Amino acid sequence: xxxxxxxxxxxxxxxxxxxxxxxxxxxxxxxxxxxxxxxxxxxxxxxxxxxxxxxxxxxxxxxxxxxxxxxxxxxxxxxxxxxxxxxxxxxxxxxxxxxxxxxxxxxxxxxxxxxxxxxxxxxxxxxxxxxxxxxxxxxxxxxxxxxxxxxxxxxxxxxxxxxxxxxxxxxxxxxxxxxxxxxxxxxxxxxxxxxxxxxxxxxxxxxxxxxxxxxxxxxxxxxxxxxxxxxxxxxxxxxxxxxxxxxxxxxxxxxxxxxxxxxxxxxxxxxxxxxxxxxxxxxxxxxxxxxxxxxxxxxxxxxxxxxxxxxxxxxxxxxxxxxxxxx
Amino acid sequence: xxxxxxxxxxxxxxxxxxxxxxxxxxxxxxxxxxxxxxxxxxxxxxxxxxxxxxxxxxxxxxxxxxxxxxxxxxxxxxxxxxxxxxxxxxxxxxxxxxxxxxxxxxxxxxxxxxxxxxxxxxxxxxxxxxxxxxxxxxxxxxxxxxxxxxxxxxxxxxxxxxxxxxxxxxxxxxxxxxxxxxxxxxxxxxxxxxxxxxxxxxxxxxxxxxxxxxxxxxxxxxxxxxxxxxxxxxxxxxxxxxxxxxxxxxxxxxxxxxxxxxxxxxxxxxxxxxxxxxxxxxxxxxxxxxxxxxxxxxxxxxxxxxxxxxxxxxxxxxxxxxxxxxxxxxxxxxxxxxxxxxxxxx
Numbered sequence: 001x002x003x004x005x006x007x008x009x010x011x012x013x014x015x016x017x018x019x020x021x022x023x024x025x026x027x028x029x030x031x032x033x034x035x036x037x038x039x040x041x042x043x044x045x046x047x048x049x050x051x052x053x054x055x056x057x058x059x060x061x062x063x064x065x066x067x068x069x070x071x072x073x074x075x076x077x078x079x080x081x082x083x084x085x086x087x088x089x090x091x092x093x094x095x096x097x098x099x100x101x102x103x104x105x106x107x108x109x110x111x112x113x114x115x116x117x118x119x120x121x122x123x124x125x126x127x128x129x130x131x132x133x134x135x136x137x138x139x140x141x142x143x144x145x146x147x148x149x150x151x152x153x154x155x156x157x158x159x160x161x162x163x164x165x166x167x168x169x170x171x172x173x174x175x176x177x178x179x180x181x182x183x184x185x186x187x188x189x190x191x192x193x194x195x196x197x198x199x200x201x202x203x204x205x206x207x208x209x210x211x212x213x214x215x216x217x218x219x220x221x222x223x224x225x226x227x228x229x230x231x232x233x234x235x236x237x238x239x240x241x242x243x244x245x246x247x248x249x250x251x252x253x254x255x256x257x258x259x260x261x262x263x264x265x266x267x268x269x270x271x272x273x274x275x276x277x278x279x280x281x282x283x284x285x286x287x288x289x290x291x292x293x294x295x296x297x298x299x300x301x302x303x304x305x306x307x308x309x310x311x312x313x314x315x316x317x318x319x320x321x322x323x324x325x326x327x
Numbered sequence: 328x329x330x331x332x333x334x335x336x337x338x339x340x341x342x343x344x345x346x347x348x349x350x351x352x353x354x355x356x357x358x359x360x361x362x363x364x365x366x367x368x369x370x371x372x373x374x375x376x377x378x379x380x381x382x383x384x385x386x387x388x389x390x391x392x393x394x395x396x397x398x399x400x401x402x403x404x405x406x407x408x409x410x411x412x413x414x415x416x417x418x419x420x421x422x423x424x425x426x427x428x429x430x431x432x433x434x435x436x437x438x439x440x441x442x443x444x445x446x447x448x449x450x451x452x453x454x455x456x457x458x459x460x461x462x463x464x465x466x467x468x469x470x471x472x473x474x475x476x477x478x479x480x481x482x483x484x485x486x487x488x489x490x491x492x493x494x495x496x497x498x499x500x501x502x503x504x505x506x507x508x509x510x511x512x513x514x515x516x517x518x519x520x521x522x523x524x525x526x527x528x529x530x531x532x533x534x535x536x537x538x539x540x541x542x543x544x545x546x547x548x549x550x551x552x553x554x555x556x557x558x559x560x561x562x563x564x565x566x567x568x569x570x571x572x573x574x575x576x577x578x579x580x581x582x583x584x585x586x587x588x589x590x591x592x593x594x595x596x597x598x599x600x601x602x603x604x605x606x607x608x609x610x611x612x613x614x615x616x617x618x619x620x621x622x623x624x625x626x627x628x629x630x631x632x633x634x635x636x637x638x639x640x641x642x643x644x645x646x647x648x649x650x651x652x653x654x655x656x657x658x659x660x661x662x663x664x665x666x667x668x669x670x671x672x673x
Contacts, residue, residue: 188619252611258565
């Protein structure tokens with residue numbers, strides 16, 4: 001049993017002018033103690049929506065279905081009341097741009113104490129001491145607890161945002177593009193911190209990003225999302241060296257590498273609209289290996305190797321030619 | 328792919344051609360706003376040296392990448408070249424002509440020669456203008472094209488050059504009807520109609536989706552190879568710089584600390600800052616998890632510059648003399664003669 005397990009997660013949004021948008025169309029993934037899972041894909045593929053669904057933080061216009069298990073306990077069915085018991089104390093999230101989300105008129109320390117007191121995990125002097133410890137844990141001197149957000153640099157604010165997410169001792173940390181706005185050196189510092197948190201505390205981390213090299217360097221496994229679905233998931237090493245979905249291969253090929261002369265090629269076209277039903281494989285119009293069947297028949301996610309799944313018809317006919325490795 | 332640059336060509340002209348742009352010892356200082364009390368107490372006005380002695384050159388058809396972290400002065404350098412900010416000292420020459428102190432009227436024809444592509448194509452295009460008008464407007468401003476029909480022909484030509492073809496499909500659309508990549512192509516087309524000699528691209532793909540970035544970068548690459556247009560690309564992404572530019576200049580706190588042919592800078596970095604920066608760039612291949620040399624802290628505030636080498640407080644190999652000696656760019660050991668670094672240890 002995994003620490004967090006998500007089965008057949010579905011999210012629909014009611015559109016203001018009628019109609020519905022099927023943002024997440026049946027996602028499955030799981031993450032274990034001390035594991036780092038990457039969730040990658042282009043903008044609009046449903047990465048962030050999937051995370052917000054796990055946190056129960058989607059707006060009222062959204063409908064969520066599926067199963068979310070934490071230590072074997074289902075948390076989605078019970079609605080908001082059931083969710084509240086797990087949010088922040090079991091599953092916490094660092095939002096995109098969280099470093100700019102601090103209240104400017106309160107000290108950083110007090111903003112870390114706040115969720116502890118709200119959830120009753122600690123109060124008063126104990127909470128203050130825990131906040132100081134958390135700051136030290138993320139690499140900020142405890143004395144800085146009395147400082148205001150504007151006195152922190154971007155990198156320090158991102159560290160503090162992580163400390164705030166850890167305030168109630170969660171087991172799973174969802175991190176949405178935690179390094180996107182940061183410089184490469186500060187990004188390296190934050191990624192090193194996330195790795196050390198999983199290693200030293202056994203925290204499970206789900207890292208959402210569009211940056212494949214970040215996932216390649218930091219995560220054990222990854223889920224490649226396309227049009228609200230899993231295109232492929234597996235160990236990151238396998239995804240790079242033996243991809244079983246053309247989208248995975250093309251995404252890697254569209255990313256320039258520091259060393260190496262391989263041509264960088266963009267993926268033509270754009271992802272499909274999700275406010276109408278999809279027929280066939282959602283990636284078919286942009287795929288360089290599509291054939292007749294892909295237009296009409298939607299591929300199901302199937303096991304292609306140990307802990308490696310892909311949703312592509314090529315795996316039934318000619319799996320060898322899909323990837324042949326990127327590097 | 329970077330060009331192979333033969334070692335016998337001198338630093339100023341890597342392609343063996345006369346430089347289009349030459350920047351000599353450029354300094355850009357901004358005054359720091361004083362608080363009311365500081366003004367009353369007549370505290371001395373303080374300055375930030377955003378750019379502090381930058382020299383660079385670009386030949387026609389060449390792409391130079393300026394890389395560095397936020398606050399290193401790369402955007403200020405570009406803005407000074409375009410004469411969008413005042414140059415404190417130094418000189419900027421375009422095609423051999425000193426443009427550093429040209430007045431507004433003399434500057435107008437020069438502006439046509441130097442165009443800028445901005446980071447955010449969502450901000451740089453007017454949402455009320457159709458593609459037609461966005462591309463035509465610069466021609467109207469600069470008096471290009473004798474008639475409407477002529478301008479339309481040039482607009483269509485430019486759209487097809489940026490691969491928005493057939494142009495009919497795009498010319499009457501509004502920006503909101505275009506994807507991010509298409510918008511950036513329109514912005515590039517609006518520069519191309521002026522037939523610039525120099526294009527400055529400030530983080531041209533960082534706002535775009537991974538899947539379309541390569542297309543924009545390949546387009547810029549083709550544009551400069553097809554003609555004589557030179558490109559200065561400003562980016563924080565070393566992988567992009569490595570892949571598309573001929574030369575790379577690495578900036579730190581207002582200075583170029585290392586400069587040379589891309590291949591040489593990436594594969595054989597000389598300055599400790601470049602080495603650290605390259606070591607932390609995430610690689611695509613999960614098997615290449617190297618040993619990142621993570622520098623602690625962040626780039627210091629350019630108001631209070633460190634003495635000596637401005638990198639010494641964060642430098643892993645700094646020696647005593649680094650605190651006093653402010654090193655100049657010079658040829659680095661066994662590397663090609665146009666690969667230079669500013670470090671006493673080189």
